[in-house]
Amino acid sequence: MASQPNRPSPAARYLVVFAIGLLVGVVAAVMALRALKERQDPFPDALMNVMARQTQELKATAAANRCAVHDALPRLQSLRAMANDLETAFPGLRDDQRFAGAASSLRANLDQALAAPPSDCAQITATLEKIGGDCRACHQDFR
Incomplete structure (x- = not known):
């Protein structure tokens, strides 16, 4: 077989x-x-992440009691430069009055902080509260 x-x-x-x-x-x-x-455009997320990181670093500077002008100024300058791109990052919100007001308020507070840089931890904390208030105003409306 x-x-x-x-x-x-x-x-x-x-x-x-x-x-x-x-x-x-x-x-x-x-x-x-x-x-x-x-x-998807990565620019809006990237801008928000970098601004959040700069703010965190500024908070860490204050928490570490390194509150000299030269410690805070570079972070504030970076935040101010990035605040110029808010309308570019969110073109759909460019004409919204709430968004424009929050962005304008953020830039005004940063301009004020750069005109008279915070020289101690209390001033840095106060500046961070203003910046945080502007961020919260926008995030509450648009997140």
């Missing part, structure tokens, strides 16, 4: 087809997610 050739079982074929389908599905999902991410 001749031996019959071993044929793969139907379950093995189904497993291979399932694995290929799973791989194609994962690749398609990754491609779709990347396409959706490409549509």
Whole structure:
């Protein structure tokens, strides 16, 4: 008697087809997610993250009792420079009076802080409270 050739079982074929389908599905999902991410503008999030980091560093400076003008001034200058780009980062809110008022108030407070830089921890804390108030005003309305 001749031996019959071993044929793969139907379950093995189904497993291979399932694995290929799973791989194609994962690749398609990754491609779709990347396409959706490409549509999003990273600038607004990046601007908010950098402004938050500068504010955190300013708070850390005050907490560490390093409250000389040369410690706070670079952070305030960075915040002021980034505040110029708020309308650019959020073009859909450019014409909204609440947004324009909050952005303008933030810039005015930063200009005031740069005109007379805080020289002690109490002044830095007061400046941070003003900045935080401006940020909260905007975030409460638009977040």
